[in-house]
Amino acid sequence: MTTTGDTPPAVTTVDTGDGASSLPGEFATFTGPFVRATIHGARESPKAIHAQLATGEGVILRGEFRYVDAVYRYCQRFDRELVPSDYFAAIEDQRERRAAFTRERRQRLHRLLVEAHDHCLPNLSDAPAYDGLTDWFDLRPPAGPYLIPYRRLQRILTDMERAREGIAMEPIGSSLAIRPHVYVPTDQSVPAMYVRYAALIDGRDVLDMGTGTGVLAVLAAKLGARSVVATDISPEAVANARENVERAGLQDVVQVRDAAPLFDATPGEAFDVVMFNVPWLDGEPQTRYDVARYDPGFRTLGAFLDGCPARLRPGGVALVQLSDIARADGGDPVGLLQARAAQAGLQVASTEAIQRRSRTAGGQETVFVFELRPAASGA
């Protein structure tokens, strides 16, 4: 993944039947390879457009935003039918076959495209406000016309709206500022899971690893932590967390360190509580935002667990949040966490869990917080 805004994007050329157009590399990673896309009016039958997407080629929609959105929703609702059920019949292993099918289905859905030109969406009328759209891209877009998967555009527009308004966050009793490329904790029940550990946090020194917007750091301070150190590998997250700590007037309690991986920002320090809402999916991050969601081979999780015992004071505890959503891709993240924790000399002292509908994959997921303690100290 390229993460600087100055690097010219790699583009894929797509034949639109109306000339060639380009698909910036950061979007091509979502669509997977395809060579052609046909132009359609957004008022055409969603069923016909779904059938076109099911060929594996792209569809470029022009017209009113709300019709484009309606077509997308139809295609999303029937996304399983975008890929023939026997498409991966040659793959013998069932888990691999399911993962390949899920990937192909997501890629085909991303091939529902809209046109952009520099900072504008010229063939989309009545779109929600999108000033500053390209600030939310990973890379500068190519000069001239290019294509965006509607699904990406929709996600970006939603995040832009949240950034304009801030998001209400009941567990911390105030709203959160959101910045581009920073993980948005939209479901309040997820950060709220830490409230159940208030007694462990009250009066203690806390490390919030991977702080993102700073939501858990602020929450820990509100739950009575004596001090909170917040760290993140992402400079955008660090800036966002500092903004939210200031908003909450908690600068005396929460210190947000400069961006660094894992424990590099806290050399030689130890804490009573280490919190980490880890990236939940196994895979290569494709965008700066994805660094919050994807952990290739769960290596960051493993390194974090290995580092924990040395960073915990006697009686200290790690509170690790993880979802089982990677099961949809054939993984076993919870089993892996338990095994890696045991290898690192940590034992599970308690588990909290909630069920919800996944924003990423659509299906049900269970989100866990594991209370981990060094095995020798007992639970």
Ligand SMILES: C[S@@+](CC[C@H](N)C(=O)[O-])C[C@H]1O[C@@H](n2cnc3c(N)ncnc32)[C@H](O)[C@@H]1O
């Ligand atoms: C799922 S998000 C959680 C953000 C926030 N704590 C929350 O609950 O909303 C994971 C966070 O971990 C950060 N992260 C990913 N890899 C990291 C690493 N190796 N070191 C430090 N932070 C990392 C990401 O940038 C992201 O902000």
